[in-house]
Amino acid sequence: MLALLVAQNIAFYVIAALIVFGALRVVTCKNLVHAALWLVLVLAGVAAQYILVAAEFVAITQILVYLGAIVVLFLFGIMLTRAKTGTDTDLDHGSGKKIISGVIGLLLLGIMGYALWDEYRGQEIGNLTVQRTAAVSDSIFSTYLLPFEVISVLLLAALIGAIVLARRD
Amino acid sequence: MTLHLLASFAPPYWLSTVIKVLVISIVVPTTALILGMVFLFKVMSWMQSRLGPQEAGPRGTLQLLADGVKFLQKEDIAPNGADMFVFKAAPLVVLMSTLLLYVALPASAHLVVANLDVGIFYVLAVSSLSVLGVLMAGWASANKYSLMGGLRAAGQLIAYELPMVLAVLGVVIQAGTMSLNGIVFAQADGTIFGWSGIGNPYILTQFVGFVIFIAAVQAELTQPPFDMPVAESEIVSGYQVEYTGFRFLIFFLAEFATAFVFAGIASILFLGGWAVPWLETGSDWYYVLGPIVLFAKVMIVSFIIFWVRFTYPRFREDQLQSFAWKFLIPLALVNIVITAVLKVVF
Numbered sequence: 001m002l003a004l005l006v007a008q009n010i011a012f013y014v015i016a017a018l019i020v021f022g023a024l025r026v027v028t029c030k031n032l033v034h035a036a037l038w039l040v041l042v043l044a045g046v047a048a049q050y051i052l053v054a055a056e057f058v059a060i061t062q063i064l065v066y067l068g069a070i071v072v073l074f075l076f077g078i079m080l081t082r083a084k085t086g087t088d089t090d091l092d093h094g095s096g097k098k099i100i101s102g103v104i105g106l107l108l109l110g111i112m113g114y115a116l117w118d119e120y121r122g123q124e125i126g127n128l129t130v131q132r133t134a135a136v137s138d139s140i141f142s143t144y145l146l147p148f149e150v151i152s153v154l155l156l157a158a159l160i161g162a163i164v165l166a167r168r169d
Numbered sequence: 170m171t172l173h174l175l176a177s178f179a180p181p182y183w184l185s186t187v188i189k190v191l192v193i194s195i196v197v198p199t200t201a202l203i204l205g206m207v208f209l210f211k212v213m214s215w216m217q218s219r220l221g222p223q224e225a226g227p228r229g230t231l232q233l234l235a236d237g238v239k240f241l242q243k244e245d246i247a248p249n250g251a252d253m254f255v256f257k258a259a260p261l262v263v264l265m266s267t268l269l270l271y272v273a274l275p276a277s278a279h280l281v282v283a284n285l286d287v288g289i290f291y292v293l294a295v296s297s298l299s300v301l302g303v304l305m306a307g308w309a310s311a312n313k314y315s316l317m318g319g320l321r322a323a324g325q326l327i328a329y330e331l332p333m334v335l336a337v338l339g340v341v342i343q344a345g346t347m348s349l350n351g352i353v354f355a356q357a358d359g360t361i362f363g364w365s366g367i368g369n370p371y372i373l374t375q376f377v378g379f380v381i382f383i384a385a386v387q388a389e390l391t392q393p394p395f396d397m398p399v400a401e402s403e404i405v406s407g408y409q410v411e412y413t414g415f416r417f418l419i420f421f422l423a424e425f426a427t428a429f430v431f432a433g434i435a436s437i438l439f440l441g442g443w444a445v446p447w448l449e450t451g452s453d454w455y456y457v458l459g460p461i462v463l464f465a466k467v468m469i470v471s472f473i474i475f476w477v478r479f480t481y482p483r484f485r486e487d488q489l490q491s492f493a494w495k496f497l498i499p500l501a502l503v504n505i506v507i508t509a510v511l512k513v514v515f
Binding site: 031033034037040056057060061063064067068069071072073075076079080130132133134 | 286287293304307319323347
């Protein structure tokens with residue numbers, strides 16, 4: 001058990017380092033398509049972290065939704081509009097904007113990091129057992145039914161809103 | 170005796186991992202070779218009243234091996250304006266998606282790389298990763314035909330993923346599990362109005378789902394009649410146009426290996442998978458029989474896929490999209506509703 005936990009911790013830090021590196025490249029690289037591809041690394045890393053904590057269903061959902069759909073949609077949009085190869089100079093902003101976005105990023109990191117640390121401080125993950133899909137669906141459709149439905153309606157509203165905004169006629 | 174030995178073979182973790190990696194890396198090219206040889210060369214030429222390749226090997230059966238060697242010998246060329254890293258990585262992303270698909274395919278209750286509880290959900294998720302590789306290839310080639318082919322491929326794969334997921338949902342509702350082995354067990358233990366002679370292969374109850382699934386597989390493979398992304402007469406092979414030699418070979422390999430694995434998934438979902446009706450699913454015989462039965466069923470499903478491929482002309486882009494959105498998806502939704510109602514009633 002202990003050996004497994006050690007291996008898990010090592011894997012966690014390796015994947016976390018990859019995610020952070022990928023995330024930095026997303027905002028610093030000079031080509032929009034490359035940025036989207038670095039985002040693939042970040043999102044795949046998150047899926048890998050879910051697998052490390054034995055949340056199989058969540059990890060697969062992450063792959064299906066984020067890699068298979070959202071990044072593909074990003075790439076699709078980028079390639080339909082501006083798909084230059086090589087560096088793209090329009091992507092650079094002035095130093096003022098860079099500082100502002102940097103500060104906002106750090107603030108977000110601080111708030112979310114503190115919230116997570118405050119909530120789970122001192123807690124340890126005990127024996128990990130692979131999460132059964134049936135258990136996930138049971139809890140979604142009984143305990144968390146109301147939040148689930150509310151989120152569904154919210155997404156539907158966003159979808160309709162996007163169509164209304166995009167329609168010209 | 171031998172069967173008993175096979176059943177009691179429990180290697181340590183590292184050894185089983187090595188065996189699994191070796192098996193997958195042998196199985197993937199072999200299956201691609203078999204499908205290419207049997208269907209692309211032989212069945213296709215018989216359907217078109219010609220002999221097909223005759224020279225290499227007995228009756229030309231080794232032609233594809235010869236072609237493979239030819240591809241390996243070719244110079245590795247990339248276009249001048251291409252984005253080199255993405256250009257080179259793209260075929261590997263497509264191949265990786267194929268390799269990941271094989272991980273979940275069970276050839277018997279225990280002959281499976283990873284017996285995942287999320288089974289079919291995992292298959293659908295990793296199969297969607299190949300779109301990334303196709304888009305990368307289309308963009309990085311710095312060629313407008315490539316880009317157009319890549320965009321067409323992405324639009325098509327997104328459109329046909331939905332009917333595929335919805336067709337699978339009918340099976341999942343009926344079996345009550347997403348695990349591929351669980352679906353096989355559910356079919357083997359099923360009864361048709363109390364008669365348990367052949368179990369209950371879901372092709373009988375989910376025939377609509379089967380047809381939708383095969384159509385969606387055809388589209389995901391970008392094979393005719395769904396080959397708008399590679400339409401050689403208008404966009405000269407689309408995203409593959411700048412690829413030569415072994416990079417083209419990887420695309421080819423991935424396409425045919427994916428055809429095989431999807432035929433395998435279809436036979437597991439609808440034809441009872443590796444099980445045969447007169448033998449208990451717990452039997453040790455399946456260590457030998459399972460892969461053979463699955464292979465036979467895969468060849469039957471592949472025949473249907475390639476039969477359609479060689480018979481019908483190409484869809485137009487708007488026909489292709491409206492076929493998915495206005496016909497397959499509503500049909501699949503109706504199928505789900507009927508299945509769910511019947512599931513509750515019975």
